[in-house]
Amino acid sequence: MAHTIRDIAAALGAEAVGDLDIVVGRAAEPQMAGPDALALAMDPKYAPGLAKGQARAALLWPGADWQGLGLKAAIFAPRGRLAMAGLSVMMDPGPMIAPGLHPMTVIDPSAEIGEGAAIGPFVTIGAGVMIGKGARIASHVSIAEGVRIGADALILQGARIGAGVTIGDRFICQPGAVVGADGFSFVTPEKSGVEEIRETLGERTGFTAQSWTRIHSLGAVTLGDDVELGANVCIDRGTIRDTVIGSGTKLDNLVHIGHNVQVGRDCLLCGQVGIAGSARIGDRVVMGGQCGVNDNIFVGNDVIAGGATKIFTNAPAGRVLLGYPAVKMETHVEMQKALRRLPRLAARVVELERIVLAPRPDQSGEEDA
Template identity: 60%
Template sequence: MTKSVTIGELARALDARCWGDETLSVTGAAEPSAAGPVGPDGGVIAMAMSSEYARALQPGSMAILAEGMDPAEYDLKAAIFAPRPRLLMAGLTRAFDPGPDIAPGIHPSAVIDPTAQIGAGAAIGPLAVIGPEVRIGDNARIGPHVCIGKATAIGHDAIILAGAKIAQGVTAGDRLIVQPGAVIGGDGFSFVTPEESGIEEIRRTLGPRDRIVQQHWTRIHSLGGVDLGDDVEIGANSSVDRGTIRATRVGSGTKIDSLVQIGHNVVIGEDCLICGMAGIAGSARIGNRVVLAGRVGVNDNIEIGDDVIAGGASKIFTRVPAGRVILGNPAVKMETQMEIQKALRRLPRFAQQLAKLQETVTRLMEKG
């Protein structure tokens, strides 16, 4: 059954101002061109929070507008005004999100160790595997083909979607969301050679090679776990490696996008955003409220302070102080990087000017 609320109820739930007929039923949300006139059973509400989008509104429809826009101009039947559009969109999408399609109860094909503790109201999908001594909180929803390893503890109201793998010894707080295919608690990528490796030599010499010898890698085993705070989200096909001795940690409220790699022993603070294809190498420490945009790379064993924002594809090789905005490879202050880019664009003109100067100097020398 389609979820339906009146536009007045929706406005009050979103703490926003309503205009027009507050009794109209809202059954969902759509883009302006897809939201037709409201029918006898209601209709969808259009997201039109700028004049550019509002031009596609159809007469007789419902819309979410920005403050200052005039609903009568678009011949609407009702409207909600958004003082902060994206925040209102968060509330709207939450109101109409049906959640994952996981049937209540435990599917007969799920394999659950008798020592596992499953909280009240939890749902476990087909072919899920729950290992020994696992603890799953109340109202958790575990999708099909999910595997959860020995002695892992997951808090209340978790959503773990199809094919996610959570290894042994992971601890997660409440309201964890894990998207399909994510892996939490795999071994860290940690190896050593009996003698100084080529990598260690290059770090010491910054380039020159004394000699090249045959090397064999010896695995350093991962004995630590992974600790996740409350309200953490892990994107599809991302991985969070377990620590070597101590746990890899992700703070409460941190959101990790798809295809992100978090290395062993990494510590990430609270309320961070780690965007798609970012990679954080082992033992790096990330502060609170840090934003790493897509394809950002973080070197191992460095520290990034609180409230740092790193622009897309930045490569961070050294410590970054709190509050700094950085960009580039290697990453520097954003304003510095912008000046570098301006200078690079001027290089062809400088080269032409230099060539002309060289010609002039040559002619003068020949005449002299």
């Protein structure tokens, strides 16, 4: 998608200088940029790459000597990644889904599809479904009975939306995501080994045969507005009440949300995060990749958990967490420092033991004298 430097700067609300009528059709790293590309060099460390490329225009840091860098035009971005967000909207044509309903779709007669929809081949839409205007649904998507989806949804290849799910406006769903599978919920007629261990913290009194009885999921899933799901995300339906994801929350690839979980607004859950059943997550929580949250606990507003952190107990609002099990960030750093000192400490202990336990000369003769 081609744009002039003038148009890009206006869309970004940024200052531009030089020949503002230069037209660019793509964005590129500085060293890979040709004359038709806008080079992305929002930090001085990227400046050397401009000499290796052929860009005529670039997105630069404030105060950059754009003429000294050999450019004919420049856009200044005080906050580089924010400018990239706006630029990416302009440069992304989106998936190619033909307008209208593809003849190889299967749509129940009772379903209501909003105006301006684009629905690809091999899509199945169940009874009583309501899909808002401007929806774009790629091939091989299935939407079960009773689903409600708001306006301007983008649902990509192979996604599965289960029965009774409610989704807000501007939903984005990457390929393979599953929303509304049954929760993983089972019980034994007698007290299970897991229940016993939770009570005794590890002690077992005996081993008996156990069989698991399935607890069916009677709830569904509710997603707010502006929710985005990465590829192969799985969100389980609630047992009685709905599993809920708040407006503005973004889930990365392979995130798993268990049954009855409540996730707040504007959270960011990175790849392979797993949240166990009935946990409650506050607003604006950020979890790095492979974080885990125990069942039936609460993580407060504005908590940030670094990658691979495992949260086993309630976390107060605003806490920054690291480690397994999760502790305050500063505590984790001190623990790691202490851990690195252990080999030296062990060597010192060995040396002290050698000195303390070394044989002493017999002093009895001297005492007798």
